[in-house]
Amino acid sequence: MRRLIALFALCLAFGASAAPATVDAVLAHLATHRAVRADFTQTRENPALAEPQVSRGDLLFVVGHGMLWHTRTPYDDTLVFTAGGTSRADAEGRLQRVRDANRGVSQVTAMLQGLLAGRRDEAARQFDIAAEGDPDHWTLRFTPRQSRMAKVLQGIVLTGGEFLEGIDVNMANGERTRIDFARTRDAGTPGPIEAKLLGLP
Numbered sequence: 001m002r003r004l005i006a007l008f009a010l011c012l013a014f015g016a017s018a019a020p021a022t023v024d025a026v027l028a029h030l031a032t033h034r035a036v037r038a039d040f041t042q043t044r045e046n047p048a049l050a051e052p053q054v055s056r057g058d059l060l061f062v063v064g065h066g067m068l069w070h071t072r073t074p075y076d077d078t079l080v081f082t083a084g085g086t087s088r089a090d091a092e093g094r095l096q097r098v099r100d101a102n103r104g105v106s107q108v109t110a111m112l113q114g115l116l117a118g119r120r121d122e123a124a125r126q127f128d129i130a131a132e133g134d135p136d137h138w139t140l141r142f143t144p145r146q147s148r149m150a151k152v153l154q155g156i157v158l159t160g161g162e163f164l165e166g167i168d169v170n171m172a173n174g175e176r177t178r179i180d181f182a183r184t185r186d187a188g189t190p191g192p193i194e195a196k197l198l199g200l201p
Contacts, residue, residue: 023131026140035062035187040179047174060187065198080197093193127156136161 037060044053057071066082068089078089079098087095123129126149127142142156154170163184169177190200 023129023140026131026138033063033186035060035190036184037061037187038184039182041182043178043180045176045178060190060194060198062187062190062198062200065200068194068197082198089197093196095197 037058039058040056042055046053054074055071056073057069059067059069061067066080069079069081071077071079080087080089080095086098088098089095123142126145128145130141130143132139132141138160140158142158144150144153144155150172152172154172156170157168158164159166159168164181166181167177167179190198194200
């Protein structure tokens with residue numbers, strides 16, 4: 001589930017659009033941000049846990065190549081998400097494939113890649129999408145269309161203004177994951193190891 005939640009961090013940088021906010025207007029601005037960095041705080045709440053689990057780190061996303069999700073606390077771990085799958089990277093840039101038998105993860109990955117390219121077709125096959133608010137304070141709500149998915153996932157809510165500020169993923173079993181973003185910005189030139197991990201020229 002942690003890897004699925006991480007994928008939602010790929011939706012990083014929404015620009016302002018003409019009021020009112022619409023799904024297509026928000027997605028159109030997604031495609032204008034080719035490479036971004038952000039810091040994240042991820043909080044996972046579960047009815048079975050005595051207290052929330054909190055992790056912090058930073059990420060790099062490059063459209064068409066994928067994302068590096070670097071958790072710094074409470075442990076150090078770097079996951080690499082590309083079209084070829086999910087891998088774990090060490091400090092030297094060596095990759096070890098992460099096997100994930102959950103078909104839903106790949107479906108959500110494909111959906112998010114489409115969103116980042118400014119397309120809603122993949123997401124619309126999986127979710128009913130509704131937009132609320134205005135360019136300064138907008139909300140996108142994703143509600144599962146298929147009953148099989150709805151038995152597991154209650155819904156996803158993205159909120160933001162000039163940039164994406166938060167993601168809420170609510171599971172049917174009462175589990176909730178919240179990701180808050182800070183210092184979202186243009187990525188600049190990736191470092192040598194970052195470029196290697198994402199297959200950049």
